[in-house]
Amino acid sequence: MxxxxxxxxxxxxxxxxxxxxxxxxxxxxxxxxxxxxxxxxxxxxxxxxxxxxxxEPNPVQKQTDLKRQVETLITQLDDNQRRVREQAESKLIELGTPVLSLLPPPELVTTASVREALIRVKLQIEKQAALDSLHSSLISLEGSYSLKSILQHISSQSGNTFGLHKITDETLNRKIQVEFAKTPFWQAIDELCQKLPLTYQIDGSSDSMQFQLNTEDNSSRSSKDLKTCYDGPFKITILDIQNRPLRGSSNKDLLSVKFQVEVEPRLRPLFLSYAAREIHCSTSQSKKLSPFTPQANLELPLGEGGKNVNFTMTWVLNNEQKHSTFNIQGTMQMELAAETLPITFDNLLESKGAIRRRGNVSVELVNVEQKNLLTSQTCNVRIALSYDYGGPAFESHRTWIYHNRAYLENPEGQKYWLNGASHTTLESAGKIGVSYQFTDLPLRQNSLRFTYLAPTLITAAPISFRFEKLKLPADGDKNTP
Missing domain, CATH: 1.20.58 (Methane Monooxygenase Hydroxylase; Chain G, domain 1)
Incomplete structure (x- = not known):
């Protein structure tokens, strides 16, 4: 026509x-x-x-077409020909995360071979999505913009959220020239912090980065004084370097270096693991220093909501090496709960018994109790969780499932993060129950939504770093790198 x-x-x-x-x-x-x-x-x-x-087809039509395609491929998973079944499974995996919400729960699939194929598809998609989420966020923005506009662009491109209530409007409206061309997130943030200057703290309860102006009162030293290395979504900083006498030795000292590892706020780190033998220190003359505890293997938990962790490495130092410069390089691993999916129950009081599903996680809203006090109210929410599979993957996750984050939200979009207790109410193979207590809620909040944030996979991300030409501070000087 x-x-x-x-x-x-x-x-x-x-x-x-x-x-x-x-x-x-x-x-x-x-x-x-x-x-x-x-x-x-x-x-x-x-x-x-x-x-x-x-x-650019209509989004609704595109979703309809995808749903029809997924249904066809699921039917082909039960085909008589092996080649057709394998091609259908591969095609579902290629479609990626958009198909997760369209796949039926395996327990509702009567054919055993189709059920097993769907489990494999979900595992592969979630694993790839988790690995993709571990890449560094890249920022592209060139020109002169206000600080507020720059941070909005960085937030939208990275998925990291910022808190700006401690910065004045004058500072937020200040124009800054930036040249970000696929610049990794941490480099972009550090460049902004040096130009204004700014400093930040990561609020683990809301997964946001809180900014404020850098003054002598809230920062003892400038970020320019620190040695920093970047690797993907991780920022590794040397906070301190010093030497101290080695007890029982007259000609040897200990070289002590304090590191900090920070993670992009959008990610949920669980613990850092490293071995002393995998972090090497050498002098400018290429003489390797021996670790003070060469057999040490450590795991450092970041705690609930933690986004950074500090640790110290120590090497044995001869007296004549104290005036040398040092090179340090090594590898570590950060265990993360990747690809977190929100599972939401609208109109909480009327959703008891409802089951919501995202990815390989099913959440049942078991019970809700609201109690009005004189000036506030409390809300106790009990949920039951089940995963499509057990085994090592679930066992690894179960250790941290107690600390999965949850929040309430009113019709205006205001969030109330968990501020009370949480505890386990039941456990069985592949299932777990958790009860959350929200306190100090405003009165007459009856149309609340409950959201549970569920990581779909626990995975280890390698971290590599290298620092060169580090110096010990002169006697009487500040202990800075």
């Missing part, structure tokens, strides 16, 4: 062209040329509209 209209418009333009050449009046030729130009514009706009429509 559209192509017929385009052909008609093109034919009309040709008629205009020949008619224009046959007219002697300049005025008539001008009018005809104007009509010709208008017709050509209509042709161009119509053609572009058709191209855009072909490239």
């Amino acid at each position: 559209f192509s017929w209209h385009i052909e008609q418009l093109q034919w009309t333009c040709q008629v205009f062209y020949f008619t224009t050449n046959s007219l002697e009046s300049e005025r008539d030729r001008f009018v005809i040329r104007l009509l010709q130009f208008t017709a050509m514009m209509i042709v161009t706009l119509t053609h572009n509209h058709l191209q855009v429509s072909a490239v």
